Amino acid sequence: MSPAPIRALVTGAAGQIGYSIVIRIADGTVFGKDQPVELVLLDIPQCVASLEGVVLELQDCALPTLVGVEAVTNEKDAFQNIDYAFLVGAMPRREGMERKDLLAANVKIFKSQGKALAEFSKPTTKVIVVGNPANTNAFICAKYAAGKIPASNFSAMTRLDHNRALAQVALKTGTTIGDVKNVIIWGNHSGTQFPDVKHATINKGSNTVDAYTAINDTNWIQSGFISTVQKRGAVIIEKRKLSSAMSAAKAACDHIHDWHFGTKPGEWVSMAIPSDGSYGIPKGLIFSFPVTIDGATKEWKIVKDLPLDDFAKEKIQITTKELEEERDDALKACDEANI
Ligand SMILES: NC(=O)C1=CN([C@@H]2O[C@H](COP(=O)(O)OP(=O)(O)OC[C@H]3O[C@@H](n4cnc5c(N)ncnc54)[C@H](O)[C@@H]3O)[C@@H](O)[C@H]2O)C=CC1
Numbered sequence: 001m002s003p004a005p006i007r008a009l010v011t012g013a014a015g016q017i018g019y020s021i022v023i024r025i026a027d028g029t030v031f032g033k034d035q036p037v038e039l040v041l042l043d044i045p046q047c048v049a050s051l052e053g054v055v056l057e058l059q060d061c062a063l064p065t066l067v068g069v070e071a072v073t074n075e076k077d078a079f080q081n082i083d084y085a086f087l088v089g090a091m092p093r094r095e096g097m098e099r100k101d102l103l104a105a106n107v108k109i110f111k112s113q114g115k116a117l118a119e120f121s122k123p124t125t126k127v128i129v130v131g132n133p134a135n136t137n138a139f140i141c142a143k144y145a146a147g148k149i150p151a152s153n154f155s156a157m158t159r160l161d162h163n164r165a166l167a168q169v170a171l172k173t174g175t176t177i178g179d180v181k182n183v184i185i186w187g188n189h190s191g192t193q194f195p196d197v198k199h200a201t202i203n204k205g206s207n208t209v210d211a212y213t214a215i216n217d218t219n220w221i222q223s224g225f226i227s228t229v230q231k232r233g234a235v236i237i238e239k240r241k242l243s244s245a246m247s248a249a250k251a252a253c254d255h256i257h258d259w260h261f262g263t264k265p266g267e268w269v270s271m272a273i274p275s276d277g278s279y280g281i282p283k284g285l286i287f288s289f290p291v292t293i294d295g296a297t298k299e300w301k302i303v304k305d306l307p308l309d310d311f312a313k314e315k316i317q318i319t320t321k322e323l324e325e326e327r328d329d330a331l332k333a334c335d336e337a338n339i
């Protein structure tokens, strides 16, 4: 007998990330090839025709794992009874903007969706926020769903930054992605994030070497590497005139896949989740940490007590400060927003 279907919501499903994400959820990449999936696609009423087009294409994919698709334009229908929510729908930044410039416009969406989660969803629903500024939107969403859904069920996506870091290290060392383990993205999904390879390892032939030794270029690790990962989103906007979508959709699916199935033994992933005070990060801030996940309980744990040198502490302080400022601005915008 096949298991009960997993009901997954994708918001902004008519947008560019939505278009790349739904096929991976529907075809078993995220929840497994034997797991039936019901998809709920939400977008704004102006995008209904485009949303219907996505539904037709999903039908045409003839996927054995996809047992239902609903296209909706209201939160009540969208958030009903879901197991996972991929909250993508939000305004993307254009050339020259910082992600936090989106705060005033996008935070209202996440206030409203937090309330909808509280009203219509199950207490076990797990949420990934992709829409920028992702950490702060997740903070707001969790705040307005509080009382019904625990804060630990809310996360923001820094997996794209994590994947970018893996790829840069693999390129630099002439290895493959599978050879590089345990990079970390600390903090905000923004230009202040701290991509860190201090605790990473690289397989070279039959040896496992620490990343600093394998890379053998401290200047690159502490400068070029960090800024490449921090600025990757902006460079892609400059080149494509659109923000990253294929890689963002892949990262969102990696994030939920690992939350559902758990992380591999001896490995961690980067995930922005509510701080419990670890590493001196203020409690409740949605901060990217290294986490391990138990696939049986679907609970994440922050990897504790990694030694941090002064360089790391300074970088972490910068991104913490930015997140505190964003949080305060977002709370103000929510108070002012009459939703
Ligand atoms: N965290 C991360 O690593 C990344 C985050 N992003 C962010 O993801 C978001 C989406 O990006 P794209 O898909 O490229 O944008 P897009 O503009 O192509 O699509 C966004 C979709 O969301 C819809 N939408 C707007 N308000 C909505 C609402 N209240 N409810 C439901 N749908 C709504 C729009 O109608 C549109 O179809 C942006 O904020 C972008 O900055 C993008 C890449 C990576």
Ligand SMILES: O=C(O)CCC(=O)C(=O)O
Residues within 6 Å of the ligand: 092, 093, 098, 099, 132, 160, 232, 233, 234, 236, 243, 244
């Ligand atoms: O950079 C942006 O604002 C949009 C896409 C994004 O967040 C990213 O590519 O990292």
